[in-house]
Amino acid sequence: MLYDKRYSNKFKFFNCKNNPMKIYVNGQQKSFGSNEISLTSLIEKLALNEKKFAIEYNGEIISKSNFSQTFLKEGDKLEIVIAVGGG
């Protein structure tokens, strides 16, 4: 079981079977059925909107101001990071 049941509704979009588009988020493959999904919608679906995070999109840093104009496509690779304890 990859996700806690509490989040199952949020992740239904990952399980669409019609014409799925595959992207990679933090190394995990995710499938999308919707026609177009912007980075902004992805962030909302991942419940990251209230977090302090940064995104690398296909190897390049992407600023928050460009999220809404960026639409995900097949094979995209995203790294989404936060600050954690470290020395």
Add this chain to the structure above:
Amino acid sequence: MESDKFLIAGKHYLSRLLVGTGKYKDFKETQTAISESGAEIVTVAIRRTNIGQDIKEESLLDFIPKEKYTYLPNTAGCYTKDDAIRTLRLARELLDGHNLVKLEVLGDPNTLYPNVVETVEAAKVLIKEGFDVMVYTSDDPIIAKQLEDIGCCAIMPLASLIGSGMGILNPHNLEIIIDNAKVPVIVDAGVGTASDAVIAMELGCDGVLMNTAIAAADNPILMAAAMKKAIECGREAFLAGRMKKKFYQADPSSPTSGLIK
């Protein structure tokens, strides 16, 4: 010691103790220990977020407010220059354009000994991109000088291996690095207890960066307070200038005349 300020990348700090935020029981303990340590610069790591996390999950940065502390994002866990560079570009985006970073490129997972060749190459790129690079390195004086020459704003040699608590294994190399450096030299890694921090400061280091020595103490809060004093104590002893060591020629502290017969 208000006048004895510590300058890094153009900014003054009062505390010469830099601390990490890893290995604590919870964020509350992290917060209290850091507060007790008096540190103003705190390191943070950059990691992938868990997908599907609780939206209300607590975040480290909420416990160490940016109004109070200077964040020092690190590249812990990076074994190549490219990974280190990517990590710090993400850190700069994450922290709203923050340029002060700790670069470390590791060479071996068993010892966490730095790979100085990759470190030098990463530092060159980062400095060109406008980062202020505080660099973790070995206690090799030649590499330390090279890192300074390419523009690193602080040289941070190890005292002993990361997380080992073995103390200062080669004080003479540190002395050579300090003598040759025009930028701050900060011992990073290896300090185990307060006396190690005192010795580092007495050698003339500008500061000490530590994490495990505090976080892995039985009482981290108390050790944080001890480290604050140790850093101040060692710094004052360094500035005061120690007496010369004498092997055997006795020189009593009390008068030699006027003894009762």
